[in-house]
Amino acid sequence: MSRLATSSFDKTVRVWDADNTDYSLRTFTGHSASVMSLDFHPNKEDIICSCDSDGEVRSWSINNGSCLTCVKVFKGGATQMRFQPRKGKYLAAASEKAIYILDGETQHACRSPLQGHAKDIQSVCWDSAGDYLASVSEDAVRIWSFTSGQDGEFVNELNCSGNKFQTCVFHPAHPSLLVIGCYESLELWDIREKNAMTFNNAHDGLIAALAASSATGKVASVSHDRLVKLWK
Template sequence: MLRSLKGCFAWSTCLKETFVGIFQMNILDLTGAPATKLLRISVCPGSSVKSKLEHVLEVVMEHRKGYMAPEYIDKGIISKKLDIFSLGVIIIEIMTGHKEYPDETETSSQQYIELVLNKWRHRPRKAPGYTSGDIDYQQIKRCIQIGLLCVKFDQVKRPTIRQIIKMLDGTEGAEAECFDERKDDMDPRDNLGRCMDASKGFGFSDVAKARARSEVAKARASYTKVVCCDFSSDGKLLATGGHDKKVVLWGTEPLRPKSVLEEHSFLITDVRFSPSMSRLATSSFDKTVRVWDADNTDYSLRTFTGHSASVMSLDFHPNKEDMICSCDSDGEVRSWSINNGSCLTCVKVFKGGATQMRFQPCKGKYLAVASDKTIYILDGVTQHACRNPLQGHNKLIQSLCWDSAGDYLASVTEDSARIWSFTSGHDGEFVHELNCSRNKFYSCVFHPTYLSLLVIGCYESLELWDIREKNTMTFNNAHEGTISALAASSATGKVASVSHDRFVKLWK
């Protein structure tokens, strides 16, 4: 009966009221068929909690996953969110006909939602009392989203019943994972690593005194992986791009989308703002580079074609407003004139594909290009090699960045981070190295105010490396996936992070 289409679409009298009723209950056990079992202490006179739990354990041993939360199955822990997990399994069973739910590490929520919606797409018209396909479709989607939130492996990330009701009322997004409500359930010590004031720098001696969160904003940037980001020179705009072939332009005060750039035909690989003008540029697997007016993003100002392979990265010259460079997966580096739309130089620099390229800030003397395990240092104007490559990494270089003065270059691979000095008398000299001990490195950026601090993006966490003090500190649970790109704004003191979890976050 619970699986009937009619029941699913009687929204105000079925699902929504059920959630409101459950909010007033004290649910102990949601094992067994949801149509026949909703056991509560208050309706089981004469049954001791111990005997009830023994019965639950027997059921769990038989059915393994069932309706029971993983913390109970694995560790025997009865958490505050145990019943929320069970409710999520029931919701998923109602919407799909079975109680299997996707593994967070294997199937993205969006893929699962689309799969289920495709099966439901033509069913509402058959239901009695059908009035609006759009409304029903959105209700189905929201219900699936709520179910997936409820079955999060980490109990802290599951919503409360109050939040679920708000989601059903439409006053709270089911797409968002509610972080603010975690405060009551969290140990204050969990926040210590996320609370430094950027105006004072990240002082390691002050960590124990820190109380407030450093995460100041969070938003879903895409329904697919996000792989690049950059701040405008004044820090008021942030651009993000990724696998959905779109670039989202955000206002940062507060963090809200302003416009979407949609001319590329394949995934976005890089996005960069001009340091001196209201422009941004994007590169893509579609082998093109596009330049946009940040104040009018209805269409691109220029589209550069000529690369024979996917364009992997690009950057504006810091001193030449008309010049932009790009590199592709075939080892070719090109420079372009924005004003006349022509290719200025085309150089085959190395064998194999490029990962990332960045001009030396302020000076513009060098252009650093990462390819495989090597960093090639090119002349900033001619793009010819002007010194020996920087070597020493044992794995593919994932990311590189300059400090704001252009004195130091950082590079990261999965297992290490290196610092190279370009100060007077140290033209590309290797000076520091941090070996990865726990989590793989994927991205990096120098902190905008604490200048000796390198922020490294890992899988779900941020690693802070104080090069001067030779200390490190980890921010756990920064994201729920690989932190694919980082950006820093000297104007605002903020750091932006984007991840394969589809979210963008601002930190301060």
């Protein structure tokens, strides 16, 4: 069964059958504040994690409908969190100007937070191998390495040239290419070659979110102009 999950300001997490969204398969309650982000564990399809605006991270079992862990991680709320692909060793969660690297099983902090952003972080994403993590604030994108022996080492930074950054995703067909959503435009940054180019007029409003499909090799963008677009 293909599943999708949603989080809400109503403090719940819901899991749905992607082929039949008439009703939710599970509704998880327990968060005391708005649930800001969630992600499925890459290796354990039964596990989903969520974080709220009060700094609490919870993991849930989809099969039995129970809360597995509940950890107060941040003083402030989290904006987004993502499991490390393939490995699931780490869970990266952005809160204000820092990225917290949590243990994928216990959700406890593995190290001191990754810092360096001057403004609040809007989005985080991993490359498909789980070797690099990108973090986006409106004025900068930073890349962190999680290759052998370099867990959380700062690698490079791309500064905004005027069009504020909002969200990011690594291209599914070009592993070193980071796609950055901005106001009306898309920025493409090759993190290895350190080259960047801009696609203007990609949307008529802020690009709020991006998603990548490894099955099709395409990237989807959604904007405040009420459109969803697919890109090669």
